[in-house]
Amino acid sequence: METQIVYAFVTGQQANRFLNALKVWSVADVQVKLYRGADKVKVSYYFSEDGFDATSSQLDELAEVYGGKELL
Numbered sequence: 001m002e003t004q005i006v007y008a009f010v011t012g013q014q015a016n017r018f019l020n021a022l023k024v025w026s027v028a029d030v031q032v033k034l035y036r037g038a039d040k041v042k043v044s045y046y047f048s049e050d051g052f053d054a055t056s057s058q059l060d061e062l063a064e065v066y067g068g069k070e071l072l
Helices: 012-023 055-065
Strands: 002-008 030-034 040-046
Touching: 002 055, 012 030, 012 040, 012 055
Parallel strands: none
Antiparallel strands: 002 040, 030 040
16 A cells, blocks of 8 residues: 655755655655655655554654654
8 A cells, every 4th residue: 555644844955855865765665756845745655564564653753853744
């Protein structure tokens, strides 16, 4: 099942740093792009249905490093 999460950042520079970090991220295969402006990033990935998938929490932790928060 495909999962999409949007993260908001204070500045476009922080959003781009997060986006670039995900381009070389080795944890999971994710697709990333800027979303509705320069300060939001949309992350898409396929949720593993074989038990617990920690990708979402790992994305949240990485976003926090760059000052981002998940949009509800």
